Amino acid sequence: MSRPAVLAARLRTAAWLGWQIEANWADPFTFIVYSAVRPLATALILAVMYRAVAGIASSGQAFLGFYVANAFHEYVIRVLVGMGWVIVEEREEFETLKFVYTSPIGMFTYLWGRSSVKFVQASLSLLLILTTGWLILGLRWDWGAVRWLPLLLSFVLGLIAIVYFGFFVAGWALVLPRAAISVNEGVAAALTLLCGVIFPIDLLPRAVQVVAMLLPFTWWYEALRRFLIGHGASARLSSFSDGALLAALAVSTALFSCVSVWGYGVLERRARQNGKLDQARLF
Amino acid sequence: MPDHDRDHAPAVETRALRRTFAAPRNRPGAAVEALAGVDVRIERGEIFGLLGPNGAGKTTFIKILTTLLFPTSGEGRVAGHDVVRAAGEVRRRISLISGGESSGYGSLMVRECLWMYSQFYGIPAAIAWPRVDELLAVVGMTEQAHTRINRLSTGQRQRMNFARGFVSDPEVLFMDEPTLGMDVNAARALRGYVARWVRAKAGRTVLLTTHYMAEADELCDRLAIIDRGRVLACDSPAALRRQVQGGQHVELEVSVREGDGTGLPSLDGITAAWGAPHPERGTRTLKFRLPPECPLVDVLRQLEAQGVRVQGVATREASLEDVFIAVVGRGLEDTEVVK
Incomplete structure (x- = not known):
């Protein structure tokens, strides 16, 4: 087989394996709960929280922005954090990481393939959350005002950042067998708080805002809001023109991706140095 | 390259x-x-x-x-x-x-x-x-x-x-x-x-x-x-076995007292190693190569002097385990070396 054909076969196989594991056909109830009910419940909790605690009408435009960002945050939870989970599962639960690692598939190809299923799951959750918001919570926007091209561009750039940062998270999971689960969960929580998913970054301390603006996800959520529903959530970021917003997203994604690839390489070498690649400790 | x-x-x-x-x-x-x-x-x-x-x-x-x-x-x-x-x-x-x-x-x-x-x-x-x-x-x-x-x-x-x-x-x-x-x-x-x-x-x-x-x-x-x-x-394997040919390869079944560890008896000029224990008989196998110049009866006397009771004696062909004992200084199951 030619090299591209081999690469395609490997990607397809990793994606197939991911589907077999994620779908968990042996336990459809768990699969449905995890794929549909959990993200929906999270979104509804957010709605109740805003209505009851913050005093903001859950059908207001401000809340719409956070609701939409929270829906897209599924990609971070599923794909980005999920790549760290792949390492935990492979090493600790299935105890197959050493066989995958010593095969020629390569961890990038493998993680990429496995994460493609998580992308599909996240997309289904996104549709479910947005549909629920539209039909039940009255969270609507003007489809005619949607700017499709920059929206699509933003979406793709964000996905690139998510996948590459996922490699970095997977690298941490490689070197921290005991703490890998905490790292995965911690990353998801940190990105929720830092990147303006459920409140504007303007509420963060000034120094933390700088950190937030170095992260591509902050620009991603802002761009998705602006191009889908017509407005962002942050007063600070609203001063950026559409072009500047996209440029900031593109540059931070490029830098972040390079750092993530480099970081993964460093962490993988460290894991190999310290004998962590086949060190099952949790299950 | x-x-x-x-x-x-x-x-x-x-x-x-x-x-x-x-x-x-x-x-x-x-x-x-x-x-x-x-x-x-x-x-x-x-x-x-x-x-x-x-x-x-x-x-x-x-x-x-x-x-x-x-x-x-x-x-x-x-x-x-x-x-x-x-x-x-x-x-x-x-x-x-x-x-x-x-x-x-x-x-x-x-x-x-x-x-x-x-x-x-x-x-x-x-x-x-x-x-x-x-x-x-x-x-x-x-x-x-x-x-x-x-x-x-x-x-x-x-x-x-x-x-x-x-x-x-x-x-x-x-x-x-x-x-x-x-x-x-x-x-x-x-x-x-x-x-x-x-x-x-x-x-x-x-x-x-x-x-x-x-x-x-x-x-x-x-x-x-x-x-x-x-x-x-x-x-x-054949060449390794040839290294330990000469002399007799002896296995003794000896009594092991309750509470005894795996301490090997001291035998002059011989490297011995424990083999498998036989808990049902309260014995354990002691393995060594007997040099041609050393009569077996001398070894048995040395063991007797150390309070070790010999229950049985067997000799056999050189095996890889004999090679291992000769090269490493103990058997695969041992933690102790005595010469």
Whole structure:
């Protein structure tokens, strides 16, 4: 087989394996709960929280922005954090990481393939959350005002950042067998708080805002809001023109991706140095 | 190394391969030297065995050569490729089987799991599927081909993992205690398959670690005896046995008092090692090579003087275990050396 054909076969196989594991056909109830009910419940909790605690009408435009960002945050939870989970599962639960690692598939190809299923799951959750918001919570926007091209561009750039940062998270999971689960969960929580998913970054301390603006996800959520529903959530970021917003997203994604690839390489070498690649400790 | 040279390179070559594990931070102490400068050269087409007790460094050696672990210093090459600088090239040519391994993706069926690994290696489907079916027959799992892995017994999972090692038809197959925990018949059948597999195609090589003497004797063209990270002897099993020929190989069944440890009796000029205990008789086997100039009756007197009661005496041909005792200074089951 030619090299591209081999690469395609490997990607397809990793994606197939991911589907077999994620779908968990042996336990459809768990699969449905995890794929549909959990993200929906999270979104509804957010709605109740805003209505009851913050005093903001859950059908207001401000809340719409956070609701939409929270829906897209599924990609971070599923794909980005999920790549760290792949390492935990492979090493600790299935105890197959050493066989995958010593095969020629390569961890990038493998993680990429496995994460493609998580992308599909996240997309289904996104549709479910947005549909629920539209039909039940009255969270609507003007489809005619949607700017499709920059929206699509933003979406793709964000996905690139998510996948590459996922490699970095997977690298941490490689070197921290005991703490890998905490790292995965911690990353998801940190990105929720830092990147303006459920409140504007303007509420963060000034120094933390700088950190937030170095992260591509902050620009991603802002761009998705602006191009889908017509407005962002942050007063600070609203001063950026559409072009500047996209440029900031593109540059931070490029830098972040390079750092993530480099970081993964460093962490993988460290894991190999310290004998962590086949060190099952949790299950 | 140019490609032409790699084609003629040994299957495995290590030079002064060393690996030290630092003491854990929460348990300070001396660092552990798992490999203390190992030099080995394995030619293509060989079944090469590493024989040694637990903790000898066998698994560390395999982990370094299969790119799971970096060496602290020294050099390791597989099929001419450096395991540190060209790990990707090494991975294309190798496969790893770990004994006692019952790992696997529970929701996959056995047949599709083996096929999946073949795809990781880029094997075309037209070759992969017949090979998977052939391997399932070899490990006696044709009937379980469509069984989910989480429904297999531990032994069946081990056999499936054995088949997985062959699915890519590797140039160099690393087998770390491959028959560990298998029943006798399955282990014998799989040893037979390994021997046939290597001879069936020129250039296939197996590096096997084991602490089963019989397995090493039956399978290996050459053996290295390794202990505490050092290779102490390396030759064919027959040549190694010749090293300890001369004199008698004696096994004494001696009484072991309640509460006694495994302290070996002191015997002048003789290296002795404990063999298997017989708890039902309260005895244990004591093994040694009796030099020609030393009458057995003298040894029996020495034992009597130390309060050791001898229940039975047997002599036999030299075995690999005798080689091991002579080279290492103790048996595989011992922790103590007495000369």
